[in-house]
Amino acid sequence: MPTPLDRAVNQRAPFFAFVAMVAGVAAWNIWGNDIFPSQDPTGEPETWTHEECTRWLNHRNLHPSPLATTAELVERIKANSSVSRNK
Structure with a gap:
């Protein structure tokens, strides 16, 4: 019962x-x-791999092109890392 x-x-x-x-x-x-976000790459962007460059741009919602070369991504990283953003 x-x-x-x-x-x-x-x-x-x-x-x-x-x-x-x-x-x-x-x-x-x-x-x-x-859930466990990966760390941003450190050091000079010239020494980063293609995947690290893409990850850095993705974390900042900059939407890298899948067809871009590593050199193009490094140029874009340098251009966006020098910009100061006011929040």
């Missing part, structure tokens, strides 16, 4: 599943796909 505790748990299971799903979606929206 089920106890009152058994009945309460059985009735609330769909509610808790829904709450867990909503919490998961909220966490995904807050942190996005990159």
